[in-house]
Amino acid sequence: MISITSEQIEQINLHGERDYPYECCGLLIGRFGNDGAKVVLETFPISNAREESAKRNRFLIQPEELMRGEKYARGQDMEVVGFYHSHPESPAVPSQYDLEHAWPTYSYIIVSVINQKAGDLFSWEQRPDRSKFEREEMRVAVNGA
Amino acid sequence: MPIIIAIPAPLRQFTGGQSQIEVDAKTAGEALDRLTSAHSALRRHLFNDQNALRNFVNVYLNDEDIRHASGPDTPVKDGDTLMIVPSIAGGAVIEEEVGQSLPELSNEEIMRYSRHLIMPEVGMQGQRKLKAASVLMIGTGGLGAPVGMYLAAAGVGRIGIVDFDVVEESNLQRQIIHGTKDLGRRKIESARDRLRDINPHIEIETHESRLTSHNAMGLFRNYDIIVDGTDNFPTRYLVNDACVLSGKPNVYGSIFRFEGQASVFWAERGACYRCLYPEPPPPGLVPSCAEGGVLGVLPGIVGAIQANETIKLILGADDTLINRLLLFDAWTMKFREFKLRKDPKCPVCGENPTVTKLIDYEEFCGLGAQHTPPPQEKLDEITAIELNARRLRGDNIQIIDVREPHEFEIARIPGTKLIPLGHVVGRMNEIDPAVDTIMHCKGGVRSAKAIEALKRAGFTGKLINLKGGITAWSEDVDPRVAKY
Numbered sequence: 194m195i196s197i198t199s200e201q202i203e204q205i206n207l208h209g210e211r212d213y214p215y216e217c218c219g220l221l222i223g224r225f226g227n228d229g230a231k232v233v234l235e236t237f238p239i240s241n242a243r244e245e246s247a248k249r250n251r252f253l254i255q256p257e258e259l260m261r262g263e264k265y266a267r268g269q270d271m272e273v274v275g276f277y278h279s280h281p282e283s284p285a286v287p288s289q290y291d292l293e294h295a296w297p298t299y300s301y302i303i304v305s306v307i308n309q310k311a312g313d314l315f316s317w318e319q320r321p322d323r324s325k326f327e328r329e330e331m332r333v334a335v336n337g338a
Numbered sequence: 339m340p341i342i343i344a345i346p347a348p349l350r351q352f353t354g355g356q357s358q359i360e361v362d363a364k365t366a367g368e369a370l371d372r373l374t375s376a377h378s379a380l381r382r383h384l385f386n387d388q389n390a391l392r393n394f395v396n397v398y399l400n401d402e403d404i405r406h407a408s409g410p411d412t413p414v415k416d417g418d419t420l421m422i423v424p425s426i427a428g429g430a431v432i433e434e435e436v437g438q439s440l441p442e443l444s445n446e447e448i449m450r451y452s453r454h455l456i457m458p459e460v461g462m463q464g465q466r467k468l469k470a471a472s473v474l475m476i477g478t479g480g481l482g483a484p485v486g487m488y489l490a491a492a493g494v495g496r497i498g499i500v501d502f503d504v505v506e507e508s509n510l511q512r513q514i515i516h517g518t519k520d521l522g523r524r525k526i527e528s529a530r531d532r533l534r535d536i537n538p539h540i541e542i543e544t545h546e547s548r549l550t551s552h553n554a555m556g557l558f559r560n561y562d563i564i565v566d567g568t569d570n571f572p573t574r575y576l577v578n579d580a581c582v583l584s585g586k587p588n589v590y591g592s593i594f595r596f597e598g599q600a601s602v603f604w605a606e607r608g609a610c611y612r613c614l615y616p617e618p619p620p621p622g623l624v625p626s627c628a629e630g631g632v633l634g635v636l637p638g639i640v641g642a643i644q645a646n647e648t649i650k651l652i653l654g655a656d657d658t659l660i661n662r663l664l665l666f667d668a669w670t671m672k673f674r675e676f677k678l679r680k681d682p683k684c685p686v687c688g689e690n691p692t693v694t695k696l697i698d699y700e701e702f703c704g705l706g707a708q709h710t711p712p713p714q715e716k717l718d719e720i721t722a723i724e725l726n727a728r729r730l731r732g733d734n735i736q737i738i739d740v741r742e743p744h745e746f747e748i749a750r751i752p753g754t755k756l757i758p759l760g761h762v763v764g765r766m767n768e769i770d771p772a773v774d775t776i777m778h779c780k781g782g783v784r785s786a787k788a789i790e791a792l793k794r795a796g797f798t799g800k801l802i803n804l805k806g807g808i809t810a811w812s813e814d815v816d817p818r819v820a821k822y
Binding site for chain 1: 346347348349351352379382383392394396398403421423424425426606
């Protein structure tokens with residue numbers, strides 16, 4: 194289960210629309226609670242490091258960037274709890290490629306961007322046996338509430 | 339010797355919640371083996387079925403990626419820390435599977451590219467990336483020649499060429515993509531034929547036009563990488579700005595006499611040309627190759643460097659010329675290198691850009707119409723045919739050649755006196771103000787400057803500029819006078 198605010202979802206949507214037709218990506222920074230439940234406290238946009246020709250359907254966060262994010266998070270007494278990326282002109286479901294490049298416990302939020310407009314947004318979690326992703330329950334807090 | 343392995347948060351469920359684990363090991367590989375034999379559920383998240391580290395898993399020894407040291411054999415010592423850091427990759431499936439989105443190679447292509455394929459830095463994957471890539475070359479001159487030929491030979495799948503010129507004899511000393519049989523042909527046609535001959539497996543697209551602020555964005559949109567092989571400042575700034583605005587890398591090269599420069603300007607990753615040179619030099623300060631000359635082999639070397647960097651960008655290599663300016667001197671045979679830094683105040687790629695669309699680059703470089711001299715100072719001019727007529731009539735005139743002595747050696751108009759531009763004011767007393775004086779150089783620019791200088795120095799006689807210089811004389815009056 195992951196808790197996120199409507200404002201953070203809006204930031205992810207806007208990033209996806211801004212980088213369209215390329216894939217956007219970023220870190221979810223927050224805290225791990227009990228039983229693997231996560232709370233997102235900040236989104237952390239990352240520049241997509243894939244070469245130009247592959248950006249439409251690939252994203253890559255370099256380890257240096259992740260270390261930078263981890264360092265920042267730790268400084269705020271937080272942790273990287275997951276990642277988000279967009280699927281331009283494609284549904285918000287993980288691909289085989291996503292599965293091969295993921296770890297369990299992290300949340301993987303995917304937003305579908307069709308015609309430069311953000312649509313479905315789902316969070317996914319990899320099974321501990323790496324066999325597949327499962328939809329993760331998302332608890333959305335409306336800001337101010 | 340105990341070393342510490344830091345376990346990232348998502349993997350702690352496999353280590354009983356421990357965030358650090360101490361193991362005894364001599365190498366990084368041995369440390370990971372110890373770790374995963376103690377916590378076997380962890381192994382499949384770090385290693386694939388072939389027992390190699392998963393390609394998104396990175397291991398840092400203190401602060402260095404062990405891939406940059408000796409990989410799993412990197413020695414570790416007491417007190418070292420190993421960190422496991424994923425690079426997060428993923429993406430939508432547009433074509434069925436990864437790798438399959440790249441074009442396949444035919445058996446003929448595999449044979450042709452075998453020397454690439456056997457190097458792990460290229461391999462099948464890299465060669466397919468080259469086949470999937472598209473590169474636009476601006477110009478098919480001295481730099482464009484080796485760039486085009488090497489990119490075609492390397493198997494870059496789609497090469498666009500932009501040029502509007504025709505092949506002239508004076509090009510052949512360095513523009514090796516064209517041959518003697520191509521004299522008078524359009525350069526794009528001659529270049530296309532040569533590239534097709536080198537590699538029939540690639541696509542070549544020709545664009546016969548001058549690159550302008552109107553067509554640049556449309557042209558650049560269809561290519562991954564732009565290679566700048568131009569020889570003038572307005573086009574160089576145009577290529578830079580259009581690359582920044584369209585997010586494309588600009589593989590830059592320039593040459594003059596014995597000296598060359600190369601870099602990769604890619605605003606998304608580093609400095610652009612304007613971060614290095616915010617303003618163009620004043621017009622006329624930096625002579626072109628046509629005026630100053632160039633060693634024929636120099637663009638061969640600089641263009642080959644541009645081709646090399648283009649291929650590395652396509653392959654995703656790390657150490658490209660991004661944020662590095664390479665200077666080469668062919669006469670002393672020395673390379674030097676400067677670090678470049680992105681300028682946050684850069685007018686086009688900085689934090690608050692003032693250039694947000696393409697501008698008039700002729701005007702920006704001071705070559706606009708406002709720089710023509712006012713009418714009262716209008717230059718007296720004469721054509722080669724008129725000059726010949728005056729000579730044949732027996733008019734009392736004198737002709738001053740303001741070129742350099744080594745040019746005078748190459749070709750001269752009969753009955754002229756040589757006073758190089760730099761000496762023309764000092765030797766003013768050798769010019770008779772009582773008769774009409776015709777001044778000439780190679781093309782008419784330097785002689786116009788000489789006339790201006792003489793007038794400013796107080797010369798009272800009538801000064802007339804030969805339009806088109808000795809080149810026009812050779813074309814219109816006497817073809818026995820060599821053109822150069």
